[in-house]
Amino acid sequence: MNERIRRLAPYPMVELARRKRAVAARGITVFDFGTGDPREPTDARIREALVASVPEVSQYPSVQGEAELREAFAAWYSRRFGVALSPETEVLPARGSKEAMFHLPLALVDPSESRSIVVHPEPGYPVMEIGAFYSGAETWRYPLTADNRYVMDPAHVPAEVLDRARIVWINYPHNPTGQDLPEELWHAWVEARTRHGFVLCSDECYTELWFGDKPRSLLEFGREGCLVFHSLSKRSGMTGYRSAIVAGDAELITHYKACRAAFGQAMPIWEQRASAVAWSDESHVEARREVFREKRAVMKAGLARLGIELFESSSTFYLWCRVPGDSDAMVYCERLLDHGIVASPGGFFGAGNDAWFRLALVPTVDECRAALDRWPASV
Numbered sequence: 001m002n003e004r005i006r007r008l009a010p011y012p013m014v015e016l017a018r019r020k021r022a023v024a025a026r027g028i029t030v031f032d033f034g035t036g037d038p039r040e041p042t043d044a045r046i047r048e049a050l051v052a053s054v055p056e057v058s059q060y061p062s063v064q065g066e067a068e069l070r071e072a073f074a075a076w077y078s079r080r081f082g083v084a085l086s087p088e089t090e091v092l093p094a095r096g097s098k099e100a101m102f103h104l105p106l107a108l109v110d111p112s113e114s115r116s117i118v119v120h121p122e123p124g125y126p127v128m129e130i131g132a133f134y135s136g137a138e139t140w141r142y143p144l145t146a147d148n149r150y151v152m153d154p155a156h157v158p159a160e161v162l163d164r165a166r167i168v169w170i171n172y173p174h175n176p177t178g179q180d181l182p183e184e185l186w187h188a189w190v191e192a193r194t195r196h197g198f199v200l201c202s203d204e205c206y207t208e209l210w211f212g213d214k215p216r217s218l219l220e221f222g223r224e225g226c227l228v229f230h231s232l233s234k235r236s237g238m239t240g241y242r243s244a245i246v247a248g249d250a251e252l253i254t255h256y257k258a259c260r261a262a263f264g265q266a267m268p269i270w271e272q273r274a275s276a277v278a279w280s281d282e283s284h285v286e287a288r289r290e291v292f293r294e295k296r297a298v299m300k301a302g303l304a305r306l307g308i309e310l311f312e313s314s315s316t317f318y319l320w321c322r323v324p325g326d327s328d329a330m331v332y333c334e335r336l337l338d339h340g341i342v343a344s345p346g347g348f349f350g351a352g353n354d355a356w357f358r359l360a361l362v363p364t365v366d367e368c369r370a371a372l373d374r375w376p377a378s379v
């Protein structure tokens, strides 16, 4: 057994699923605001493309993927962010951004070198830390709090850490808070990257779930030493397909592509074709945004009536809520669970978040209303 891995906490969403099963077994109807895995149907055109692409003879797909997929992504990226990417050298398919983020440190970090720190936000998506951990990297957690508005600023990372950083992860719109990064800090991160020489990685899987200003992308601000991670999971309701794209600095993409052949990470051809259809269409994304806009409105109004304070943000399908009263998030979420409401305690996203819990807007609008009716009073 690998001793380092023994020290890792169980993956939070596995723990959440266990608790949910226990409540359902007691005959209670469950409203699951836990994992960010909505149930709205995937657009029919995407599903049809997948089915139509299953070949009679099935052979290994290439790591590089089909030109059709890379071109569809580059065209979308250019329409959305106004940045031209070479589908040949700057775009690489991945089997969901989770695996791409997990594997990246294995391709970039040499734990015997001094430059082997991975910087990541806390609270944040746990895979940034887990991937660093498996690669043998040191980690440095950027403490995000309501006081710093959950905004990462390179000026608040010690210069010795940035000098030794191999990878710095940023994630805006941010899971779990929905916060966006102001324009001046995108510039500041690109400048810090140039000065200190780390690889700047931007996890952008929520850029299409916006309900206020449209989120930006790192490659609008710089390309050298920069990578972005985009996903169809949240944008197109395709969590089950496992489809994402890594894009940016051509030298890094070439290196990562070579490593990914060894990892055995290549996207099946039917999924590539379905993904090309998804990147080429915006109407289903707009329709999804409208669904989440309505759920947000219902939940925000209902939580306000219950006296539950929210962190104000305008992206993602998450609501980051302050635990009412003196309770801590673990205790409060257990109490919600007794009422059939599954929520993620802030501690699932890193230490120091015990005053917060996250709601993923997964239940339907009617289920959101029913859950609010059942919500325990705050005091």
Ligand SMILES: Cc1ncc(COP(=O)(O)O)c(C=O)c1O
Binding pocket: 036, 095, 096, 097, 098, 099, 125, 171, 175, 203, 205, 230, 231, 232, 233, 239, 242, 243, 244
């Ligand atoms: C911030 C963040 N990044 C990446 C992912 C992984 O997405 P996927 O592997 O489905 O592309 C998630 C999933 O919840 C996430 O919340």
